[in-house]
Amino acid sequence: MQIYVDADGFPTAAKELLIRAAIRLQVPLVFVANKRVRYEPADMISTIIVPEGPDLADDRIAELARPGDLVITADIPLADRVVATGAFALNPRGKLYTEGNIKDRLAMRDLMNGLRDGGLMTGGPSTFSKKDCQAFVNQLDSFLIKRLKNSNPQKEG
Numbered sequence: 001m002q003i004y005v006d007a008d009g010f011p012t013a014a015k016e017l018l019i020r021a022a023i024r025l026q027v028p029l030v031f032v033a034n035k036r037v038r039y040e041p042a043d044m045i046s047t048i049i050v051p052e053g054p055d056l057a058d059d060r061i062a063e064l065a066r067p068g069d070l071v072i073t074a075d076i077p078l079a080d081r082v083v084a085t086g087a088f089a090l091n092p093r094g095k096l097y098t099e100g101n102i103k104d105r106l107a108m109r110d111l112m113n114g115l116r117d118g119g120l121m122t123g124g125p126s127t128f129s130k131k132d133c134q135a136f137v138n139q140l141d142s143f144l145i146k147r148l149k150n151s152n153p154q155k156e157g
Contacts, residue, residue: 004064005032006058014133018072023044027144030047031047068151069087080105083102094138
């Protein structure tokens with residue numbers, strides 16, 4: 001398993017916690033962005049820099065993600081793409097996207113965009129808060145521990 005991060009716009013508060021979890025659990029972590037991502041060098045962490053342009057980071061992540069990988073993104077269409085390949089997607093606010101819920105999330109996103117475009121609704125998501133960061137870390141830890149436990153069964157005896 002690898003973790004891919006849609007790093008353009010990824011909250012700094014969550015980044016450090018994500019890095020610590022990846023190092024602690026020895027899960028390769030790859031930031032994909034159109035600019036340099038700052039972090040303390042570590043063997044488990046790397047960056048892929050893509051040219052600036054709409055969806056170029058998303059396209060690269062979708063190319064790389066394999067079944068069982070985790071993609072961290074707030075982009076629901078990207079989450080839909082990677083879930084379709086058998087990967088999982090986690091929103092920086094702690095929402096896990098799976099085959100069971102991604103189509104509903106995508107439909108809700110499209111509805112909200114339609115309301116905004118029609119002027120019936122204004123604004124976007126709230127500012128990233130400590131509560132959001134805690135929800136992200138809780139879901140990340142829960143997901144990683146469960147996935148790693150299932151992929152590395154202990155021998156009894």
